[in-house]
Amino acid sequence: MARLRLGPLLRYVDGSSATVWVEASRPCTAEVRCADGAGGETRTFQVAGHHYALIPVTGLTPGTSTAYEVRLDGTTVWPLPGSSFPPSAIHAPAYDDHATVRVAFGSCRWAAPPADEKDPVGPDALDTLAARLASDPGAERPDVLVLLGDQVYADETSKATRRWLAARRDLKDPPGNEVADYEEYTRLYYESWLDPEVRWLLSTVPSCMIFDDHDVIDDWNTSASWLADMRATPWWQERLLSGLMSYWVHQHLGNLPPEHLATDPLYAAVRAIPDGTDVLRTFAAEADSNPSSVRWSYRRDFGRVRLLMIDTRAARVLDEKERAMLAPGELAWLREQVLEGRGAPAPTPTPAPVPSGANGTAAPPADSPAAPYDHLLIGTSLPWLLPHLVHDAEAWNAALCRGERGERWARFGEDLRRRADLEHWSAFPASFDALASLVAEVGSGPEAPATVCVLSGDVHHAYIAEPSWPKGASGPDARVLQLTCSPVHNSIPMSIKLGFHFGWSRVGRALGRRFAGHGGVPNPPIDWRRTGGPWFGNQLMTLILRGRSARLRLDQAREEKGGGARLRTVVESELTP
Numbered sequence: 001m002a003r004l005r006l007g008p009l010l011r012y013v014d015g016s017s018a019t020v021w022v023e024a025s026r027p028c029t030a031e032v033r034c035a036d037g038a039g040g041e042t043r044t045f046q047v048a049g050h051h052y053a054l055i056p057v058t059g060l061t062p063g064t065s066t067a068y069e070v071r072l073d074g075t076t077v078w079p080l081p082g083s084s085f086p087p088s089a090i091h092a093p094a095y096d097d098h099a100t101v102r103v104a105f106g107s108c109r110w111a112a113p114p115a116d117e118k119d120p121v122g123p124d125a126l127d128t129l130a131a132r133l134a135s136d137p138g139a140e141r142p143d144v145l146v147l148l149g150d151q152v153y154a155d156e157t158s159k160a161t162r163r164w165l166a167a168r169r170d171l172k173d174p175p176g177n178e179v180a181d182y183e184e185y186t187r188l189y190y191e192s193w194l195d196p197e198v199r200w201l202l203s204t205v206p207s208c209m210i211f212d213d214h215d216v217i218d219d220w221n222t223s224a225s226w227l228a229d230m231r232a233t234p235w236w237q238e239r240l241l242s243g244l245m246s247y248w249v250h251q252h253l254g255n256l257p258p259e260h261l262a263t264d265p266l267y268a269a270v271r272a273i274p275d276g277t278d279v280l281r282t283f284a285a286e287a288d289s290n291p292s293s294v295r296w297s298y299r300r301d302f303g304r305v306r307l308l309m310i311d312t313r314a315a316r317v318l319d320e321k322e323r324a325m326l327a328p329g330e331l332a333w334l335r336e337q338v339l340e341g342r343g344a345p346a347p348t349p350t351p352a353p354v355p356s357g358a359n360g361t362a363a364p365p366a367d368s369p370a371a372p373y374d375h376l377l378i379g380t381s382l383p384w385l386l387p388h389l390v391h392d393a394e395a396w397n398a399a400l401c402r403g404e405r406g407e408r409w410a411r412f413g414e415d416l417r418r419r420a421d422l423e424h425w426s427a428f429p430a431s432f433d434a435l436a437s438l439v440a441e442v443g444s445g446p447e448a449p450a451t452v453c454v455l456s457g458d459v460h461h462a463y464i465a466e467p468s469w470p471k472g473a474s475g476p477d478a479r480v481l482q483l484t485c486s487p488v489h490n491s492i493p494m495s496i497k498l499g500f501h502f503g504w505s506r507v508g509r510a511l512g513r514r515f516a517g518h519g520g521v522p523n524p525p526i527d528w529r530r531t532g533g534p535w536f537g538n539q540l541m542t543l544i545l546r547g548r549s550a551r552l553r554l555d556q557a558r559e560e561k562g563g564g565a566r567l568r569t570v571v572e573s574e575l576t577p
């Protein structure tokens with residue numbers, strides 16, 4: 001009999017359809033059956049001895065909520081017998097011009113330890129969100145959970161995972177106690193998503209995901225020199241291909257709407273054969289050697305809210321003379337997506353198209369016909385606006401690595417870049433400027449949205465920053481904000497707390513300009529100021545968007561004196577007049 005090994009994860013949801021992801025113990029037919037008669041089924045597909053299904057659910061009624069169960073070969077496997085959680089449900093939205101959309105987001109989550117062990121980094125924000133929703137099914141819930149990277153840590157494994165690895169291979173051989181192959185990646189997902197609270201939460205709240213560096217390795221694609229060094233090691237190729245394959249299976253597929261899945265050639269190829277491992281591995285190898293062959297970025301529309309999740313890791317251009325956070329084709333795609341639905345079509349570069357077929361995945365179409373939107377959310381795992389000291393230090397470092405101060409300084413710059421993780425948008429100055437220009441363009445004119453919010457994580461604290469354009473420059477009419485929230489569940493070293501406090505200070509800003517002057521770095525095209533934070537803790541931000549109004553809430557997971565943990569709201573503010 002087929003058993004449920006992992007999931008279910010409720011991924012895509014619109015007013016009439018949804019997708020539910022599961023892993024089964026053997027080949028079978030996976031089915032979702034809803035209480036109101038909606039449902040769907042599909043056969044599992046196989047990758048590396050594991051059996052997965054992304055079940056399409058149809059027949060949902062907009063504006064309703066329906067409980068569901070999962071069946072494998074006709075046997076009910078979810079809800080789990082004796083579960084203390086409420087039934088998992090699909091909430092089908094009914095979007096109109098005044099619908100409220102709640103977007104919760106964060107990043108950087110170590111798997112929580114077993115309940116009987118003390119958590120060294122404090123309570124998990126996802127666990128506490130699940131507890132809040134489970135205890136009060138009528139409570140306000142997110143319409144979507146946006147996870148901005150580091151959903152798993154391939155390079156920082158737990159004690160339990162290290163014991164499991166040691167039973168499988170000699171940890172004296174590289175990569176030591178880091179994961180080495182696809183099977184070891186599946187262990188990370190089990191550890192993270194079998195957490196009872198998180199498992200239930202992901203079964204009933206839709207999610208959008210994108211990778212960051214730790215999903216593969218710290219500082220992934222920080223520079224051409226770094227990549228060359230990694231490719232020279234005997235273990236890197238298997239690690240990277242396994243990371244991309246497992247990301248495609250566990251995270252990327254669920255980001256895509258059903259109509260795209262129905263025509264996706266790679267998805268069809270993997271499902272058409274008894275074992276899709278070789279097909280998926282060929283795809284991953286092509287994605288490594290030719291990053292333009294795949295687009296991990298995607299778009300989702302939630303009524304009058306547009307979310308663009310962009311890949312800031314695999315889509316980079318690493319040549320020091322042409323260094324870019326987004327390759328030209330990726331930047332052109334981003335511009336097309338933010339401007340789609342506006343009055344006059346804007347001219348845009350025509351990069352080489354993303355290939356179709358088993359070796360490439362094109363970006364999915366919009367979830368709904370093109371229409372103007374009231375709020376634009378740009379999801380990027382790495383913050384666009386950082387403390388001024390950090391921004392200037394990264395721009396200075398990029399100048400050194402380009403050779404602006406000679407070969408000796410270039411070698412020093414590369415070493416510093418790797419040691420200090422100097423690889424955010426400010427380390428790619430042309431890309432930083434291009435995003436500023438695009439934000440000003442989309443935020444201007446009669447069809448401008450009320451807000452343009454850049455959602456980020458990575459830096460293990462939360463803050464709000466607001467840019468401003470110089471007098472005389474064409475600045476946006478929309479309110480533009482950098483909203484950063486991290487971690488969901490991770491350590492927060494004192495060095496991070498002190499460093500980021502200092503980075504926002506006047507002294508820190510002055511020191512940053514000294515660095516920039518040494519590298520001959522010009523002033524950025526915009527200025528910005530911190531308007532909230534920094535806040536430290538395991539936390540989630542939520543945007544509450546209704547019409548052209550926007551409200552922000554920051555919740556932190558706090559231990560209770562009598563035991564247990566709960567989410568406490570530490571900030572709540574209006575973002576629009």
